[in-house]
Amino acid sequence: MEFNAKEKNAIAEEINRGVISNAYIVEGAAGVGKTDFAMFAAATVLCTDDKKPCGSCLSCRKCKEGAHPDLHIFAPDGASFKIDLVREIKHRVTLTPNEGERSVYVLKDAHAMTAAAQNALLKVFEEPPAGVVFFLLTEKRESLLPTVRSRGRTVSLSAAEDGAILSYLKEKFPKADAAALQDAVRMAEGSYGKAEAILKKEGKAEREAALKLCDKVFYATGRYELYTAFLTQARKRESLIQLMDYLSVAARDVLCSKLGCGRSTLLSQEKADGYAAATTGKAVYESLEALLDCGRSLRRNTDGNTALTELCRRITHGKG
Numbered sequence: 386m387e388f389n390a391k392e393k394n395a396i397a398e399e400i401n402r403g404v405i406s407n408a409y410i411v412e413g414a415a416g417v418g419k420t421d422f423a424m425f426a427a428a429t430v431l432c433t434d435d436k437k438p439c440g441s442c443l444s445c446r447k448c449k450e451g452a453h454p455d456l457h458i459f460a461p462d463g464a465s466f467k468i469d470l471v472r473e474i475k476h477r478v479t480l481t482p483n484e485g486e487r488s489v490y491v492l493k494d495a496h497a498m499t500a501a502a503q504n505a506l507l508k509v510f511e512e513p514p515a516g517v518v519f520f521l522l523t524e525k526r527e528s529l530l531p532t533v534r535s536r537g538r539t540v541s542l543s544a545a546e547d548g549a550i551l552s553y554l555k556e557k558f559p560k561a562d563a564a565a566l567q568d569a570v571r572m573a574e575g576s577y578g579k580a581e582a583i584l585k586k587e588g589k590a591e592r593e594a595a596l597k598l599c600d601k602v603f604y605a606t607g608r609y610e611l612y613t614a615f616l617t618q619a620r621k622r623e624s625l626i627q628l629m630d631y632l633s634v635a636a637r638d639v640l641c642s643k644l645g646c647g648r649s650t651l652l653s654q655e656k657a658d659g660y661a662a663a664t665t666g667k668a669v670y671e672s673l674e675a676l677l678d679c680g681r682s683l684r685r686n687t688d689g690n691t692a693l694t695e696l697c698r699r700i701t702h703g704k705g
């Protein structure tokens with residue numbers, strides 16, 4: 386199945402008319418299909434056929450195999466996009482393309498670029514070498530400098546419809562049972578990547594850990610005790626991110642029980658009602674916000690201890 390078909394058709398139509406920007410900012414939540422979109426757009430730019438992307442010319446085939454010499458993909462090195470990486474990009478763009486007239490640069494997690502890196506890149510945007518096309522992928526357009534934003538055309542990818550995610554999952558996980566598929570769709574909030582992660586095994590440990598942590602999160606607990614409980618369950622960034630995803634769904638379940646709106650998705654209804662009875666609406670709401678923010682800052686590569694300290698401060702503060 387095709388993700389973001391509408392946005393892909395629109396950009397292909399433009400490129401076929403010869404309208405190509407030097408830089409595109411592809412914005413959308415994690416797992417919404419930014420890389421997939423950029424790869425499609427890159428193939429369209431590089432395709433040598435009249436009707437782009439034809440899918441069958443040598444260039445299209447090389448793009449599909451990830452072996453096109455004029456398709457350059459960069460991702461941040463660890464926590465941030467270092468200026469050295471941008472220097473490397475700046476050097477490469479001055480070289481003539483290997484095969485055709487154009488070369489494409491895809492920068493994943495462009496929001497991880499430091500201000501210095503963005504400023505260095507800006508010089509390329511201001512005087513772009515002929516034929517160079519950039520795709521900056523970012524979860525938050527606002528995290529790019531205004532000067533960078535103004536140089537690029539923004540393509541916003543929105544969250545997918547539940548039905549589309551469900552058919553994608555059915556195709557990808559033919560053996561998964563219907564209830565598990567429904568769970569994953571409900572919890573994914575429009576993100577294919579998130580839905581997939583939920584269905585894959587890796588999520589199971591985090592799901593269990595989240596259920597164990599609920600007592601600490603929703604019942605009165607001291608800040609230090611809460612912090613230690615988190616660290617006992619997960620330490621790695623990826624695990625912590627998944628933990629935050631599960632816990633925020635749990636917090637929403639409790640909030641829903643409190644407000645009498647909708648059924649529980651992760652917690653059993655009994656559990657959700659129990660937590661709801663033991664806590665105030667304000668406390669649950671503040672915990673939910675804090676969990677979502679913590680997930681966001683971990684995704685932005687904030688140090689795990691810093692993110693957890695802030696999370697525990699806010700959760701305990703909300704209860705006070």
Ligand SMILES: [Zn+2]
Pocket residue numbers: 432433434437438439440441442443444445446
């Ligand atoms: Zn082609």
